[in-house]
Amino acid sequence: MRDKRTSHDEVIAELRDGMTIGIGGWGSRRKPMSLVRALLRSPVTDLTVVSYGGPDVGLLCAAGKVKRLITGFVSLDSIPLEPHYRAAREKGYARGGEGQGTSAEGGLGEGKEGEPSRTGPRGSSPPERAGIDTAELDEGMLQWGLYAAALRLPFLPTRAGLGSDVLPLNPWLRTVTSPYDDGETLVAVPALELDVALVHMNRADAAGNAQFLGPDLYFDDLFLGAAKKRFVSTEKVVATEELLAGGSLHTLRIHRGMVDGVVEARLGAHFTECPPDYGRDEAFQKRYAQAAADPAAWGAFADQFLSGTHDDYVRAVEALR
Amino acid sequence: MTTTEPRRHEICAIALAEAFRGDGEILASPIGILPSIAARLARATFAPDLLMSDGVASLVAGIPPVGAVDERPTVEGWIPYRTVFDVVWSGRRHVIMGASQIDRHGNQNIACIGDPKRPKAQLLGMRGAPGNTINHTTSYWIPAHSRRAFVARVDVVSGVGYDRAAALGPRASRFHEIRRVVSNLGVFDFQTADRSMRVVSIHPGVAIADVVEATGFPLVIDEPVAITRLPTAEELDLLRRVIDPRGLGAREVPA
Numbered sequence: 112m113r114d115k116r117t118s119h120d121e122v123i124a125e126l127r128d129g130m131t132i133g134i135g136g137w138g139s140r141r142k143p144m145s146l147v148r149a150l151l152r153s154p155v156t157d158l159t160v161v162s163y164g165g166p167d168v169g170l171l172c173a174a175g176k177v178k179r180l181i182t183g184f185v186s187l188d189s190i191p192l193e194p195h196y197r198a199a200r201e202k203g204y205a206r207g208g209e210g211q212g213t214s215a216e217g218g219l220g221e222g223k224e225g226e227p228s229r230t231g232p233r234g235s236s237p238p239e240r241a242g243i244d245t246a247e248l249d250e251g252m253l254q255w256g257l258y259a260a261a262l263r264l265p266f267l268p269t270r271a272g273l274g275s276d277v278l279p280l281n282p283w284l285r286t287v288t289s290p291y292d293d294g295e296t297l298v299a300v301p302a303l304e305l306d307v308a309l310v311h312m313n314r315a316d317a318a319g320n321a322q323f324l325g326p327d328l329y330f331d332d333l334f335l336g337a338a339k340k341r342f343v344s345t346e347k348v349v350a351t352e353e354l355l356a357g358g359s360l361h362t363l364r365i366h367r368g369m370v371d372g373v374v375e376a377r378l379g380a381h382f383t384e385c386p387p388d389y390g391r392d393e394a395f396q397k398r399y400a401q402a403a404a405d406p407a408a409w410g411a412f413a414d415q416f417l418s419g420t421h422d423d424y425v426r427a428v429e430a431l432r
Numbered sequence: 433m434t435t436t437e438p439r440r441h442e443i444c445a446i447a448l449a450e451a452f453r454g455d456g457e458i459l460a461s462p463i464g465i466l467p468s469i470a471a472r473l474a475r476a477t478f479a480p481d482l483l484m485s486d487g488v489a490s491l492v493a494g495i496p497p498v499g500a501v502d503e504r505p506t507v508e509g510w511i512p513y514r515t516v517f518d519v520v521w522s523g524r525r526h527v528i529m530g531a532s533q534i535d536r537h538g539n540q541n542i543a544c545i546g547d548p549k550r551p552k553a554q555l556l557g558m559r560g561a562p563g564n565t566i567n568h569t570t571s572y573w574i575p576a577h578s579r580r581a582f583v584a585r586v587d588v589v590s591g592v593g594y595d596r597a598a599a600l601g602p603r604a605s606r607f608h609e610i611r612r613v614v615s616n617l618g619v620f621d622f623q624t625a626d627r628s629m630r631v632v633s634i635h636p637g638v639a640i641a642d643v644v645e646a647t648g649f650p651l652v653i654d655e656p657v658a659i660t661r662l663p664t665a666e667e668l669d670l671l672r673r674v675i676d677p678r679g680l681g682a683r684e685v686p687a
Contacts, residue, residue: 137513182557183557183558183559183560184556184557184559186556186557192554192555196554197554200544200550200551201550201551201552201554203550247543247548247558248558249558249560249561249562249563250517250559250560250563251520251521251560252562252563254517269521269563270521270563270566270567270607271520271521271562271566271567272562272563273592273600273604274562274566274589274596274597274599274608275561275562275566275590275591275592275596276543276548276588276589276590277558277562280548280588293603295603295604296600296601296604297604326488326489326490326510326512327488327489327513328512328514329512329513330513330514
């Protein structure tokens, strides 16, 4: 079996401007946050993001990385509305090009004194705010689009969406008529083909066999199935024979044929929950949400938690305890 | 047995519980505190076969109190999100959702206020509302009845109303049902010729004029206006002692 262990930066080096990225987990649950933060530090932009959204989507919106978002919601669960997403929807965010993500925009652009800023020069003129092109689908439609892509089908039919404003607000969605005697008209959810999928698992071996030990896989297998390049971060890389010691056969839903790279990242999902390894860090999430609502506070938060490597992040988080 | 008079939130709980009457062995999905209290009350009394999740990924047995974090209810099944969607699309589910806006045909908005391309206020998003409403029975709980919530026209249709369903034709709309709408003022349904909202009952102490005043569209009103039933002594005891010992339901209904 091939050793697919790699690093955060090597995964992000596979990304290109304009790609379609799928992010696993659900809301503020088992999100590949360390990979998302690595993406924030990279110059990659103009992304189409597909996600059952949580702070992953919020951070990418705030950093001006998102051209288009396909989702059913963006929530922190215990905080119903993701504050960066809310701001992006209501006020718009700059994206792409010069001057994006300055701190006045709530972005991540402030480098430390004397260092070049990663995403834009300090004091650059305020960029024009643009709304993010958001496609809000029914939650189930998102699953269906990923499943269609994973099965290499052009679409899968469903009743979900009919009669609602999902269809008029998203003219790229079409309907299909049943070829059988019922003649029913259904929504044809198009395959949501991904260039890259990022998911976080409790355990994995070096070859990419991965294990969820919490109550819900969510749709992580479909994100991987829908993507050309598939990356799994994991709390712990273990020997293959140790996988079954940690959980039943049914927890081994991700096998190595679905995975191109494995990144070991203890606390890789923090501050989102990753049971049974850890629950959601509600205190930290509150700190995040409060900072996100205040541009001045956000610059300090970004400096403290988002500017360094994953190891720096873990140290900064553990210093709070 | 408790002897004090039933309070408004307890009457709302009864009205919401009644939404599940006759549903049989389906998944009851209450969103919010009072709907959760109501589903437990229904299961504890007249709808014992209802299935309920713990809000994570387990189907739980018994009548666990709402808001209890240290209780460990008996798990009777696994219901991860994928299974939830399967159940939604199978139709064997009755959801009670909230509504930031609802119109006279039962179109519901939880997505945003204003132009959805650039909203004045982003709300929860579409979530599961489109799929829920077109696939299985839906009821709504609106704790603050006002013209801001009961509107002539919703800004975005998340949950499908009767006019939108009718426009799809009988085949596509055959699983659509909005069973009832419960607010802090009364109970409403759509059992009218043109499927517009009707007053089923008003809660004790509420004047029909107050309901009309707080509603941004004409309601169908059959005279005489019925009064929402009171909880029985047994139901009150269940509510106060077993289901909601911490009194969380009272917080959801403005005094």
